[in-house]
Amino acid sequence: MTQRIAVIPGDGIGPEVARIGVRVLESLGLPLQFDWFDFGADRYLRDRTTLPAGFMDTLRREYAAIYFGAVGDPRVPGNEHAKGILLAMRFELDLYINLRPCILIDDRLSPLKGKGREHLKFVVFRENTEGLYTGTGGVLRQGTADEVAQEVEINTRKGVERILEAAFAYAQQRGLRRVCMADKANVLVFGHGLWRRTFAEVARRHPGIEAKAMYVDALAMDLIRQPEAYEVIVTNNLFGDILTDLGAALTGGLGIAASGNIHPGRVSLFEPVHGSAPDIASQGKANPLAMVLSGALMLEHLGHRREAQRLSGAVEEQVRSGARTPDLVPLLGGPASTTEQVGNELLARVSAAP
Numbered sequence: 089m090t091q092r093i094a095v096i097p098g099d100g101i102g103p104e105v106a107r108i109g110v111r112v113l114e115s116l117g118l119p120l121q122f123d124w125f126d127f128g129a130d131r132y133l134r135d136r137t138t139l140p141a142g143f144m145d146t147l148r149r150e151y152a153a154i155y156f157g158a159v160g161d162p163r164v165p166g167n168e169h170a171k172g173i174l175l176a177m178r179f180e181l182d183l184y185i186n187l188r189p190c191i192l193i194d195d196r197l198s199p200l201k202g203k204g205r206e207h208l209k210f211v212v213f214r215e216n217t218e219g220l221y222t223g224t225g226g227v228l229r230q231g232t233a234d235e236v237a238q239e240v241e242i243n244t245r246k247g248v249e250r251i252l253e254a255a256f257a258y259a260q261q262r263g264l265r266r267v268c269m270a271d272k273a274n275v276l277v278f279g280h281g282l283w284r285r286t287f288a289e290v291a292r293r294h295p296g297i298e299a300k301a302m303y304v305d306a307l308a309m310d311l312i313r314q315p316e317a318y319e320v321i322v323t324n325n326l327f328g329d330i331l332t333d334l335g336a337a338l339t340g341g342l343g344i345a346a347s348g349n350i351h352p353g354r355v356s357l358f359e360p361v362h363g364s365a366p367d368i369a370s371q372g373k374a375n376p377l378a379m380v381l382s383g384a385l386m387l388e389h390l391g392h393r394r395e396a397q398r399l400s401g402a403v404e405e406q407v408r409s410g411a412r413t414p415d416l417v418p419l420l421g422g423p424a425s426t427t428e429q430v431g432n433e434l435l436a437r438v439s440a441a442p
């Protein structure tokens with residue numbers, strides 16, 4: 089049966105990398121149908137549409153996945169359209185898992201002395217619907233010397249339990265042995281106390297897996313010192329945001345960092361970690377590999393594991409011995425190539441792969 093994919097390229101470098109991502113995915117010969125949507129800054133500035141009414145229902149009913157480029161445009165104050173597009177999908181489709189693999193694909197990409205591929209291969213499960221990112225809070229007496237601003241961190245038993253369970257299930261399915269939870273339970277005693285208690289319970293349901301709870305500040309230090317100690321890291325929205333940027337920096341940067349926004353069994357969204365990078369848009373400098381690797385995560389979610397591995401393998405080879413965009417030149421050396429050149433080479437590699 090054909091699986092339909094909603095492609096939303098978005099703004100800036102989004103369309104440049106999405107074009108390549110889709111071409112590569114199409115070359116695999118899978119029964120996938122790609123439908124393109126023009127939501128982003130241009131459309132918003134034209135008719136104030138973020139996502140049209142009923143679009144969420146269409147996604148739920150007709151689509152297996154969303155393949156998303158990036159949103160963000162300096163012409164839109166505060167990028168208000170991004171809230172109505174990306175954040176709306178994350179929340180309304182209840183995409184509670186933000187999955188971000190931090191896996192080094194070439195030793196030369198590691199900024200850590202003496203740490204290579206065998207040391208850097210952890211995956212972060214970031215809670216994606218609660219925490220400090222729900223917009224709960226308010227401001228009193230704004231603009232005065234007595235201004236009070238409050239941001240409320242939401243932690244529900246259901247929300248915490250399901251992200252923890254997802255992290256353990258992932259470890260179990262892949263034969264991994266360690267799950268580490270990052271929190272700040274020493275100061276945030278109520279919310280993170282809930283995380284600690286729930287973690288102990290969920291860990292008991294997975295006796296074969298070593299479960300460790302750590303304070304996030306200690307974990308940030310230890311990820312630099314001994315990243316090899318970590319396989320699966322699970323944490324809340326804010327800490328996950330920060331730790332995954334650290335993870336991206338440890339494994340080659342934004343140009344190759346992929347992510348999934350997932351609700352198991354439902355339509356889910358796959359996107360590069362980077363944003364629309366307006367500074368390099370329309371210059372042929374964007375690295376398309378993060379988008380392609382996000383496509384590999386999407387294929388896994390859709391049940392095409394072998395093809396996902398074929399794509400990841402081709403990206404590894406590309407980084408090892410192929411053309412590269414300028415962002416990777418300081419790490420890999422050599423002349424810089426354009427987005428299109430890297431895309432074309434990658435396409436040839438994927439076609440040649442067994």
Ligand code: ATP
Nearest residue numbers: 159160342343362363364365366367373374375415
């Ligand atoms: P946004 O607000 O949309 O997230 P931003 O410019 O703040 O946009 P990013 O878009 O993530 O943040 O980009 C940060 C920097 O990283 C960019 O200025 C760009 O130089 C670099 N960058 C991001 N993505 C890529 C990519 N795919 N290839 C090359 N460089 C990239």
